[in-house]
Amino acid sequence: MRNISKMTTLENKFPLLAVENGCIVSKDADITVAFRVELPELFTVTAGEYETIHSAWNKAVRVLPNFTVVHKQDWFLKENYQSDIQKDELSFLSRSFERHFNERPYLNHECYLFLTKTTRQRMAMQSNFSTLCRGNILPKEIKDKETVLRFLESVSQFERIINDSGFISLVRLSEDEICEKGGLLEQYFSLKGKEHAPLEDISLGAEEVKIGDNILCLHTLSESDDLPAAVSPDSRYEKLSTDRSDCRLSFAAPVGLLLACNHIYNQLLFIEDSDENLRKFEKSARNMHSLGRYSRSNQINEQWIQEYLNIAHSQGLTSIRAHFNVIAWSDNRDELKHIKNDVGSQLALMGCTPRHNTVDTATLYWACMPGNAADFPSEESFYTFIEPALCFFSQETNYKSSTSPFGIKMADRLTGKPLHVDISDLPMKRGIITNRNKFVLGPSGSGKSFFMNHLVRQYYEQGTHVLLVDTGNSYQGLCSLIHQKTKGEDGIYFTYTEENPISFNPFFTDDYVFDVEKKDSIKTLLLTLWKSEEEKISKTESGELGSAVTAYIHKIQSDRSITPNFNTFYEFMRDVYRPELENREIKVEKDDFNIDNFLTTLRQYYSGGRFDFLLNSDKNIDLLNKRFIVFEIDAIKENRELFPVVTIIIMEAFINKMRRLKGVRKQLIVEEAWKAVASANMADYLKYMYKTVRKYFGEAIVVTQEVDDIISSPIVKESIINNSDCKILLDQRKYMNKFDQIQALLGLTEKEKAQILSINQNNAPNRKYKEVWIGLGGTQSAVYATEVSREEYLCYTTEETEKLEVMNKAESLDGDMERAIKLLVNK
Incomplete structure (x- = not known):
């Protein structure tokens, strides 16, 4: 009995035969090679780079033989971020971060490329010859093996051209990735991701196509009348552009990541015999010309041809x-109406006429199956050239997390998905940067201290020794939390008060070993104490003082009864070195080295002087084993004598710590205090410190908000900026009129300028975050969002009322910061 049922099996209609030697073979003897495509990240490509990408595609397509189909398929699937909250090693703040982002929706993007070799006859077929319309598909044998070999050679050339572009990479898909469980074919027939791709019923009706519960909505660009008058490889994205900068996206970006729904964007190029096509058009033009007198439309068509x-x-x-x-879809009909409108409006943004296809949905869905592009109906395409057709390729993907185990958690500025970003180790390993130092610039209120809290907290939790020099109590909350969590073993907060001033001993070492770097840092400190900013230091003065330091060190090493501190050094200079200087055969004139002036100037730091506490500490601060230390020196930031000395000695103490901790990451963060050491006398010290940090697995971070100080200080440029390969900038709209100077000073490219000026231009109103630009070595840069949980916000906040509320609550709970934050979050 004949089967009259309209139902059939997928197996009966399935057009693919096998996957052999990395190629998909169809039952009509078409050969397809499949690739995964890695595209550059969104908002990181300039107009010139889009031209380069477009040119690479153009060169690659031209090497393919006639009767080849290039099918680029971009998948955009709505997914939810899955947090790993159950990890035992997560800290209180890390767990709150993960909980905050758990189930955060975002649009995941995967891109594939299929190169299909078919025949002249197959490429000319129309929709009524689709495999969907044929009763039985008898497999054909590949007869011309030579053609296949030439095709595979051209595919290899295609792959090499694209990979050599430096912006896009192609990775050949394996057999398992194509046809195994959860593979590409299974995903296509379920419209689900890799993790959950069970096959469901497929309904290919004339009026509606359903995959399981999902109803398809298809918009096509298949007629030249629907296209814009002009196309280009890229377009200006107004939402992130200013009158001084351009944010560029690919021409097809509106139907890519900017279309926030489940969808697939198919791009197909059919490479035929170009000469034969042109001959057909010549013949058609002659026919139109001869029929022109009967119809004006014939005349117009002749002109176009x-x-x-x-x-x-x-x-x-x-x-x-x-x-x-x-191809977009939804299992809800009301939502599908909104999706239909969204797709149409995004196509309209490209200058195209949206055409909702209701007739050939089943045929086109079937033809866009991976490996089945040769089954595409010819009447659904339009004639063009390679160059304009490639402008419709989507050329960017969403932000990718770093593969490095070390890094910080930021968020995608478009969707808010958490990202793991390494701005220290992996860029160093790849040669993008040559040091881990960082320079942070952001005006007041831009979220600078907030971002730094977020950064140092994560570095600390990954084993870094952090030393902070602050002038505004920005890290008090975080330090208090760490102090409480470690039961006082860590999270040490030093602040200067009249009753308990900060004091140091720059001459102390526990083993009486003074290397060259230690001697140089002591000499630099003494020169800074002695000379004012305006006075130049002569070679003789530097040399003599270095000799004096060396002689004093020899004395305390040979006589352990002498207590190493500034008092005994001062006495040595007065009672030993000065007589020795006077009795030399070759006299040292006072104009060359005035030791009396030195002793007079530094008398205030000697016993009985007004600052005698500063350099004669009898208890040495344990910087070696404390992993989080904050020096709050806000009380003396206006003191021109104390402030530079305290800052320098803190940094010198950090260098001591740095030398002795082998294989441990160290981080020195200096906030506005850098101005105290940005004098001509300190230039050599700063250069030395920045270069030394790099050698000992350390990094120095300078944070500032005063752009005028940067512009006017050559010391900062020479010592800090030139030795900081990682630059971090926050919202610069306050400095819009000065930004050309900042750009020149920091050596920023036009691409980096455009990214920086796009900061906070289009923030999502339903998310609370601020954006930050991170540039690495002048070659890699992007804008990220600093978005945190409510718990982290209360810990980091620098708003006085909020900070006081947290600290007072903690005080009422015997210093329990964690409990205080939890109570305030839940109130």
Whole structure:
């Protein structure tokens, strides 16, 4: 009995035969090679780079033989971020961060490329010859093996051209990735991701196509009348552009990541015999000309054909056919109406006429199956050239997390998905940067201290020794939390008061070993105490003082009864070195080295002087084993004598710590205090410190908000900026009129300038965050969002009322910061 049922099995209609030697073979003997495509990240590509990418695609497509189909397929699937909250090693703040982002929706992007070799006859077939319309598909044998070999050679050339572009990479898909469980074919027939791709019923009706519960909505660009008057590889994204900068996206970006729904964007190029196509058009033009007297439309069509032919011949362009479509879906009919409108409006943003296809949805869905592009109906395509057709390729992907185990958690500025970003180790390993030092610039209120809290907290939790020099109590909350969590073993907060001033002993070492670097740092400190900013230091003065330090060190090493501190050094200079200087055969004139002036100037730091506490500490601060230390010196930031000395000695103490901790990451953060050491006398010290840090697995971070100080200080440029390969900038809109100077000073490219000026231009109103730009070595840069949980916010906040509320609550709970934060979050 004949089966009259309209139902059939997927197996009966399935057009693919096998996957052999990395190629998909169809039952009609078409050969397809499949690739995964890695595209550059969104908002990180300039107009010139889009031109380069477009040119690479153009060169690659031209090496393919006639009767080849290039099918680029971009998948955009709505997913939810899955937090790993159950990890035992997560801290209180890390767990709150993960909880805050758990189930955060975002749009995941995967891109694939299929190169299909077919025949002239297959490429000319229309929709009524689709495999969907044929009763039985009898597998054909591949007869011309030589053609296949030439095709595979051209595919290898194609792959090499794209990979050599430096912006896009192609990775050949394996057999398992294509046809195994959870593979590409299974994903296509379920419209689900890799993790959950069970096959479901497929309903290919004339009016509606359903995959399981999902109803398809298809928009096509298949007629030249629907296209814009002009196309280009890129377009200006107004939402992140200013009158001084351009944010560029690919021409097809509106139907890519900017279309926030589940969808697939198919881009197909049909490479035929160009010469034969042009001959057909010549014949058609003659027919139109002869029929022109009967119809004005024939005259107009003749003009269009002649223009097409003129461009093809004059510019040597290749005639091809092209088709583009957006397949979107939803299991809710009301939502599908919104999706339909969204897709149409995004196509309109490209200057295209949205055409909702309701007739050929099943045929086009079937033809866009990976490996089945040769089954595409020819009437659904339009004639064009390779160059304009490639402008419809989407050329960017969403932000990718770093593969490095070390890094910080930021968020995607478009969707808010958490990202793991390494700005220290991996860039160093790849040669993008040569040091881990960082320079942070952001005006007041830009979220600078907030971002730094977020950064140092994560560095600390990954084993870093952090030493902070602060002038505004920005890290008090975080330090208090660490102090409480470690039961006082860590999170040490030093602050200067009249009753308990900060004191040091720069001459102390526990083993009486003074290397060259230690001697140089002591000499630099003494020169800073002695000379004012305006006075120049002569070679004789530097040399004599270095000799005096060396002689004093020899004395305390040979006589352990002498207590190493500034008092005994001062006495040595007065009672031993000065007489020795006077009795030399070769006299040292006072104009060359005035030791009396030195002793008079430094008398205030000697016993009985007004600052005698500063350099004669009898208890040495344990910087070696404390992993989080904050020096709050806000009380003396206006003191021109104390402030520079305290800052320098803190940094010198950090260098001591740095030398002795082998294989441990160290981090020195200096906030506005850098101005105290940005004098001509300190230039050598700063250069030395920045270069030394790099050698000992350390990094120095300078944070500032005063752009005028940067612009006016050559010391900062020479010592800090030039030795900081990582630059971090926050919202610069306050400095818009001065930004050209900042750009020149920091050596920023036009691409980096455009990214920086786009900060906070289009923030999502339903998320609370501020954006930050991170540039690495002048070659890699992006804008990220600093978004945190409510718990982290209360810990980091620098708003006085909020900070007081947290600290008072903690005080009422015997210093329990964690409990105080929890109570305030839940109130």
